[in-house]
Amino acid sequence: MAATAAVTAGNRRRRSRAPAGGAGNDDAEEHHANPFIDTASSTSSRVQFRNVASRARWVEEAGAAEVVESKGKLWLTTGVTRGGKLCYNVEEIGFLVEKSALILLNDKDQTIGIEDIYEKIAGGKYGCSWDTFQAYKHLKSLGYIVGRYGVPWTLKNSSTSDTNQSFNKVDGTCSDITKSLKEMHIDRLTPSFEVYLPNSMFKKSSPGAPNFLLCLLRNKPFARVELEMLENNFGGIPLKYCHVDNNGRVSFLCFDEVALPRLP
Amino acid sequence: MSRIIADLQASLRDSEAVAMLSGDGAILAVHDLAVLLNRAAFGRHIENAGEEKRQWFQLGPEEMFFLYHTLKCITVQSANKKQMGEAELWDLFTSTSEPFPEMYKAYQHLRLKNWVVKSGLQYGADFVAYRHHPALVHSEFAVIVVPEGEAFGGRCGRLQVWSDLLCALRASGSVAKTLLVLTISTKACDLTSSDCLCQLIVHERTITRWIPQQCRELRDNPSREEASTEKQEDTREGIVFSYWGVILSFTIISVLAYKLKF
Numbered sequence: 001m002a003a004t005a006a007v008t009a010g011n012r013r014r015r016s017r018a019p020a021g022g023a024g025n026d027d028a029e030e031h032h033a034n035p036f037i038d039t040a041s042s043t044s045s046r047v048q049f050r051n052v053a054s055r056a057r058w059v060e061e062a063g064a065a066e067v068v069e070s071k072g073k074l075w076l077t078t079g080v081t082r083g084g085k086l087c088y089n090v091e092e093i094g095f096l097v098e099k100s101a102l103i104l105l106n107d108k109d110q111t112i113g114i115e116d117i118y119e120k121i122a123g124g125k126y127g128c129s130w131d132t133f134q135a136y137k138h139l140k141s142l143g144y145i146v147g148r149y150g151v152p153w154t155l156k157n158s159s160t161s162d163t164n165q166s167f168n169k170v171d172g173t174c175s176d177i178t179k180s181l182k183e184m185h186i187d188r189l190t191p192s193f194e195v196y197l198p199n200s201m202f203k204k205s206s207p208g209a210p211n212f213l214l215c216l217l218r219n220k221p222f223a224r225v226e227l228e229m230l231e232n233n234f235g236g237i238p239l240k241y242c243h244v245d246n247n248g249r250v251s252f253l254c255f256d257e258v259a260l261p262r263l264p
Numbered sequence: 265m266s267r268i269i270a271d272l273q274a275s276l277r278d279s280e281a282v283a284m285l286s287g288d289g290a291i292l293a294v295h296d297l298a299v300l301l302n303r304a305a306f307g308r309h310i311e312n313a314g315e316e317k318r319q320w321f322q323l324g325p326e327e328m329f330f331l332y333h334t335l336k337c338i339t340v341q342s343a344n345k346k347q348m349g350e351a352e353l354w355d356l357f358t359s360t361s362e363p364f365p366e367m368y369k370a371y372q373h374l375r376l377k378n379w380v381v382k383s384g385l386q387y388g389a390d391f392v393a394y395r396h397h398p399a400l401v402h403s404e405f406a407v408i409v410v411p412e413g414e415a416f417g418g419r420c421g422r423l424q425v426w427s428d429l430l431c432a433l434r435a436s437g438s439v440a441k442t443l444l445v446l447t448i449s450t451k452a453c454d455l456t457s458s459d460c461l462c463q464l465i466v467h468e469r470t471i472t473r474w475i476p477q478q479c480r481e482l483r484d485n486p487s488r489e490e491a492s493t494e495k496q497e498d499t500r501e502g503i504v505f506s507y508w509g510v511i512l513s514f515t516i517i518s519v520l521a522y523k524l525k526f
Contacts, residue, residue, distance in 0.1 A: 142476050197479075221429050224412060224447045224467055240474055243426060251430075252474040258444070260468055263265060263378040263395060 054096070056088055057105045058112060063126040064089050065104055074101055077145045077202050081154040089148065090126040091136040093117055098137070131244040132192055132216055138250045139214075143198035149191040149213060153204035191215045191234060192242075212238040217253075227255050265304070265378045265396055269335070272300045276337035283328055283340045285348070288360055290328040290340060293318045305380045305397050306331065324383060325357050325364065326371040333458060334372055354458045363419055365455045366411040366448040366464070373446065373466045374407070381407075388435035393444065405444040405470075406436035412449040415460075433471055443471045 054072065056065035067079065067086040074096065079088045088096065094117055096102035104112040122130045127148070139146050147153060194210035196202060213234055222230070222241070231239060241253045275297050283290040291310070294301060298319035301307060307321035323331070331338045333350060340348040348356070357364045367390060374381045380394040382403075389406035410422045423429045423445065436443040447467040453460045 139476060144476065220424055221426065223424075224410075224449070224469065227469070243430075245426070252476060253433075254470075254472045254474050256470050256472070258468045258470050260374070260377055260379065260393075260444075 053101055053103050055103045055105060056093070057107065057109075059087075062087070065093055068105075072101060076204075078140075080147070080151060081204060083156060089128065090117070090121050091128045091133045094121055094133055095137050095140050131218065134244045134248050134250050135214065135216060135242045136193065139193075139195060145196035145199065145202050145207075146193050146214075147207075147210075149194050153207055191239065194237075195240075210237060212240050214252075215239060215241050217241050217243045222255070228257075231257070265380065268300065268304045269378070272297070272304045272306070273335045273337045275300060276331065276335075281338045283323060283332070283338050285340065285342050285356075286322075289322060289324045292321045292323055292328075292338065294321065295319075303397060305382065305394070325361065326368050326381075329353065329357065329368055330372060330375055334376070350458055355456070358455070363409070363411070365460060366409050366416065366419070369448050369461055369464045369466060370407065370409040370446045372461070387439050387441065388432065389441075389443075392441065403441055406432075406439070406441040407444045407446060408432055410445055410447045412447050413451065413453070415450055415453045415455055416448075429471065433473060437473065445469050445471060 052071040054067055054075065055069040056067045058065045064087045067075070067088065070086060075086055078092050078096065079086050081087070088102070093102060093104055097104060097114055097117055104117060106112050120126055121128055121133045124130075128136070136146055191213035193214040195212050195214055196207065197211050215230065221243075239254075241255060242250060243253065244250050276294075279295065279297065281292060281294060281297070283292040292301075292307065295318055298309065298321070301319075301321055302309065306327050307323040310320040310322055312320055328338075328340065332340055332353065340353060342348055357368075361367070371381050371391065374391070374393055380397060381391050382394070382398065384390050384392040384406055387406050390409045391407040392403040393405040393407055394403045395401050408423065411419050413420070423432065433443050445468075447469065448464050449467065450460070450464050453463045
């Protein structure tokens with residue numbers, strides 16, 4: 001059935017092409033599902049239900065989970081390898097558990113429920129905040145490959161101190177890399193994630209340079225001076241900015257420096 | 265455009281054009297220069313059936329000051345025929361409109377690069393900028409001017425809250441223009457005189473929305489990320505199967521019919 005295979009591949013390509021947006025129309029358009037109508041069809045049809053989920057054990061000292069049983073293919077672009085072991089950080093755990101692709105266990109091999117996972121994220125102790133998690137989920141769901149900025153995808157040794165160092169905080173709290181940036185008085189301004197376009201050839205052993213770095217903007221937009229300092233420090237790789245509003249809506253912006261040409 | 269403006273400058277000088285202050289801007293009467301003024305996109309023509317020889321144009325404060333101060337091709341009088349000097353004009357404009365220094369600097373910055381700059385108020389911006397005459401091109405940019413520095417006092421608060429910035433972005437996007445933010449910065453500087461203009465620095469930055477759904481670069485191998493909806497996929501595949509089934513059966517039937525006929 002080569003014909004059908006070709007057609008489905010074509011369908012997949014077509015489906016992934018952008019929904020036509022008018023200039024300036026963006027994913028912020030409101031589409032309200034009417035809650036006053038009884039819908040027979042399940043509204044959760046977008047969520048992937050998997051029959052087989054990977055299993056990982058939460059390691060409190062590392063603030064991450066070690067995978068004990070890996071299923072499926074998501075691990076190829078999610079999680080980092082430390083001394084041969086695959087580890088997921090909190091936002092990865094949250095994402096995978098929401099997709100029923102992962103079961104998180106405590107050291108007594110009991111399942112850790114989603115409320116506890118949300119607690120871990122919202123608490124902000126493990127290097128990711130609730131807002132940052134929204135941004136992470138949004139991009140991952142669209143197929144982007146997202147890793148914490150400054151965290152290598154693979155490391156040979158797995159000693160605890162290394163793990164602590166490498167799981168440096170997405171929010172710019174203490175870690176080696178962010179310490180040196182603090183000295184430069186721009187501790188608000190580290191990128192949170194490095195992002196790669198969807199890529200079936202992605203290899204953690206040689207990921208290449210990210211397509212862009214994502215910075216999370218919170219209370220207020222960046223001032224010009226802050227933007228310029230940020231660009232100088234991470235020059236070369238494009239920067240994109242993400243704003244998560246109070247309702248969890250995620251929007252992405254670019255603040256590009258331009259030089260309008262002198263016209264004839 | 266630079267040539268048109270140079271021509272306009274020379275012609276206005278030669279005709280010793282005088283603008284009269286009116287309202288927030290000025291009005292200018294010209295003989296035979298209407299076409300040039302229109303082509304250079306300065307001012308708005310005032311219809312006047314009575315006048316045959318002279319054409320009247322209404323100029324905005326930035327336009328008027330640009331012709332007077334930068335191109336130096338007009339003189340300005342007040343309503344009671346009093347000649348206005350540069351300092352007086354500057355005082356007048358800054359007292360009528362506090363943001364005049366940064367607005368004018370932005371206007372002048374773009375005009376000197378030969379962009380056409382018109383008021384952007386109808387689009388929710390300070391200015392709109394065109395690559396050439398508005399009749400020939402659509403404007404590319406909705407321009408918002410943001411001052412920066414103590415000298416500007418409380419005016420530095422623009423685009424400092426999300427609702428502000430996203431509002432401006434939405435407004436410009438809905439009219440298909442890119443939002444251009446011109447930040448006017450200065451070290452301590454005395455804004456009470458037009459001499460401050462050369463100490464103001466203009467920074468250009470665009471704010472654009474990025475839509476992740478539209479920018480994914482797909483290779484031929486489907487992405488390993490299986491977050492896409494398998495259920496929807498199944499339905500689509502079902503439709504595809506039936507589509508091909510129809511084609512196939514139609515082909516078979518026509519072949520059979522063909523064979524039966526012979």
